[in-house]
Amino acid sequence: MRRKPGSPAKHQARRAAGRALAAACLVAGLLAAGPAAAERLVVVLSNHHVMITSSYTGENLVLFGSVERDPTASRHGSYDIVATVTGPREALRTRRKQRVVGIWVNVAARTFVDPPSYLAVAANRPIETITNADNRRRLQLGIANTPLPELIHNDIGEVTNDPFRAALVRLMQERGLYIEEPNAVTFLTPTLFRAAIPLPAQVPVGNYGVDVKLFADGVMIARTDSAFEIVKVGFEQFVVNAARDHGLIYGFATAMMALMTGWIASIVFRRD
Amino acid sequence: MQIYLPIADLPVNVFLLFAMGIAVGFVSGMFGIGGGFLMTPLLIFIGIQPAVAVASVTTHVAASSFSGAIAYWRRKALDGTLALTLLGGGIIGTAGGVALFTWLRALDQLDLMIGLSYVTLLCVVGALMVGEAARAIIRSRQGKPIELRRPGSHVWFHGLPLKVRFKRSKIYVSAIPVVAIGFIIGFIGAIMGIGGGFLLVPMLIYLMRVPTATVIGTSMVLTFLTMASATVLHAATNHLVDAVLALILMVGGVIGAQFGAHAGQRIRGEWLRLFLGLLVLSVGLRFASELVLRPDDLYSIRVIEGAP
Helix, strand or coil, X not given: CCCCXXXXXXXXXXXXXXXXXXXXXXXXXXXXXXHHXXXXXXXXXXXXXXXXXXXXXXXXXXXXXXXXXXXXXCCCCCEEEEEEEECCECCEEEXXXXXXXXXXXXXXXXXXXXXXXXXXXXXXXXHHHHCCHHHHHHCCCCHHHCCCCEEECCEEECCCCXXXXXXXXXXXXXXXXXXXXXXXXXXXXXXXXXXXXXXXCCCCCEEEEEEEEEEECCEEEEEEEEEEEEEECHHHXXXXXXXXXXXXXXXXXXXXXXXXXXXXXXXXXXXX | CEEEECCCCEEEEHHHHHHHHHHHHHHHHHHCCCCHHHHXXXXXXXXXXXXXXXXXXXXXXXXXXXXXXXXXXXXXXXXXXXXXXXXXXXXXXXXXXXXXXXXXXXXXXXXXXXHHHHHHHHHHHHHHHHHHXXXXXXXXXXXXXXXXXXXXXXXXXXXXXXXXXXXXXXXXXXXXXXXXXHXXXXXXXXHHCXXXXXXXXXXXXHHCCCCHHHHHHHHHHHHHHHHHHHHHHHHHHCCCCCXXXXXXXXXXXXXXXXXXXXXXXXXXXXXHHHHHHHHHXXXXXXXXHHHHCCCCCCEEEEECCCCC
């Protein structure tokens, strides 16, 4: 459910003024914080509303970013960027087949509690070379460090070295829904970068979060986030809504469509 | 040209779907069947979820069998009373089938159930058809007349109460086995996404002694009625009918069926039955190999519905 911005103009103006004030305070605060505040990270997405139309076959989302250098800090190393895109969460079951009386049947299954339906990790070089294992785990960098909790006897927890977790990641990677690209981020200048995030045709609709982390010398020095949304629009949206909310009417309409097609065909191809 | 299917949630090539519609339509026109048992596996093969494939194919079969039924109706080659009696059982069977379908989907075992029913049904029916057709061919080679109606044979269920005279088919039998046949066809059709024409025709010929003249037309009437109601029921309960997918398939299907019907008229009946039997059997064996051979990937994932 999305809230519609239906508030009157006066209210909006007041809100905008409030926002400007908050931004001013933030900037002032940053300035006041002095050298400790260090670099700032600004990112912008090429598209905040990815629309699924009848011709949708996937899209490449582009993320542009800029690092605002801190004039007081002197860094010799270059910057590193790790961008993580997380799709809407949905419960998944990973099932394993086993031979039962000669046929292959799903026997064992694990339920994963709300893993992301889409997960893309883009960086400018392999994550292992950006920062140490400790930081990677703490900051949940990369698919391997992303928690994918499972339901175990009414309890929720991470299972290490779990073949079901490995299968989940592998199958999602095969579908192009889990992506780890160590060279998807390109620095155009030492402070300006761009990242390409592939959204395959099967991307689930919903809200996506983008989390961008800036590293220098193996330490995270800035972090920012953004978001975008994937929605079905137009005819696609109409069909989905009709099928979900008015199943019976939709069913009758579809059945009528079938009968009409059959009837037209019998007239067109009449052979007497 | 790619088109995004709104319910199946994936883009597919329109021309591929259209070609599949024409190919299956050709076969269905040739043998006078709906073709669902070929279309559903093909859709699953190109990556559409089995549940969506089954639900959408019912719509496709409704269209192709309706155009067939009109053609037979013009030639007065169908038995309306018989079709309506079959339908009585058919609708109850369809409702039961849709209910079982919903329940199995919740249990994680729908794919297995679809696979198993395809294997058993197609292998058994295919083998019976091949056997029967082969015997008929051998008999005609030896110069003996082909017997379609075994004279004097009267099976016990013909004598059950509630006898009805089906004028156009020239039979006088109890309505109970007729309703039961309708029930079975409706039930199987809803679970497997098939019209059941390839089952109904032999059942009517061999069990009910319906003459071949009216059997295909009658079967088409029943098929389009049960499949149209299955479409409505699937849409209302499982929300899995993809209208866009169904439309592309049915347009291809009705075109293909016209050419198939032409081709079918040039082939002799027993050979036609032999080919159909072999086709049914090979689809069944294909499903069997999938269940018996070790799958490439032992793992699979499924989204759990109802979760936020």
